[in-house]
Amino acid sequence: MNTAPSDPIAVFGGTGQQGGAVIDALLARGAHVRALVRNPESERSQALAEREVELARIAIDDPASLAAGLQGVAAFFFMTTPESPSLPHIEEETQQGIALVDAAVTASTPYVVFSSVGGAERDSGVPHFESKRRVEEYLEKSGLPATILRPVAFMDNFAVMGPTVENGELVLRWPLPDHIPLQLIAARDIGQLSAAFLLGTAEAPGGTLEIAGDERTGSQLAAAFGEQAGLPARYEALPLEVLGDNEDGQAMFRWFAETSAYQADIDAVRAIEPTLWDFPAWLRARG
Ligand SMILES: NC(=O)c1ccc[n+]([C@@H]2O[C@H](COP(=O)([O-])OP(=O)(O)OC[C@H]3O[C@@H](n4cnc5c(N)ncnc54)[C@H](OP(=O)(O)O)[C@@H]3O)[C@@H](O)[C@H]2O)c1
Secondary structure, eight states: OOOSSSSSSEEEESHHHOOOOOOOOHTTTOOOOOOOOEEEHHHHHHHHTTTEEEEEEETTTHHHHHHHHHHHOEEEEEOOOOOSSSSSHHHHHHHHHHHHHHHHHTTTOOOOOOOOTTTTTTTTTOHHHHHHHHHHHHHHHHHEEEEEEEEEEEEEGTTSOOOOEEEEEEEEEESTTTTEEEEEOOOHHHHHHHHHHHHTOOOOOOEEEOOEEEOHHHHHHHHHHHHTTTSSSEEEEOOGGTTTTTTHHHHHHHHHHSSOOOOOOOHHHHOOOOOOOOHHHHHHHHH
């Protein structure tokens, strides 16, 4: 399958960052997209409809709605997400993924792409990674033809957790020691890469691929912000305590700092997606 199929490609999470980027990339390649949405009347759903995306109303706890949404599709992209970092919500994330896999089995979906998280398979102990690992395992056992993409930290996090300007200087503060290089990917590239798999123009040996577009320490990230803004910039590492009672977030930043954490082969990812963004490219695009 090297051209866009005439049957739709279903996307779960199309009103969000990852699914939205998948839809952008699929539409740019001429594919017909069906977004599985819980609220077709929402502004974000309606914005998709205006771009000729078909909307299917689904409810995650209504298996018939999910299977109907997947009827006749050529392929299916899904991600999962907890409603909040609380442990009960993280447990629900696994149930969300299981419901989507079950629906794909019921609908005999020919091919599935699941966006999990980098390191899910490496016993991270991070609750919202382990919840995705359980979805991966369930998908693997389902027998569905599938590719699991494992994105590292999103560059897009810096749109909300970026630097502040203090006395004419940019100051970037994260709860991560400065010498630790952190792998990053643009949500846009999760879309580009997923589209390549959904349309059959890319393959992952073994059915899984950890995906990143850059790797930077805190000071290197601050410097990139400074260069973009034309301002001096510095990084300040914060203690984990700034995450308060967010045990999940603390576990993740501890995993970043104390282990080899994300391990994507960026050159291999760029071979699949030659326009892969590094952090300065993301900054330029986002202004
Ligand atoms: N940020 C990072 O650095 C990073 C890195 C790797 C992995 N991740 C993972 O990425 C996930 C978040 O992805 P994202 O940023 O694309 O999320 P997002 O922008 O918050 O979007 C979430 C999407 O899921 C939909 N959704 C959520 N719950 C639903 C439900 N019960 N029924 C139907 N639709 C539902 C939302 O629909 P509505 O519009 O109706 O709300 C929205 O389309 C998390 O699991 C996170 O762990 C994040």
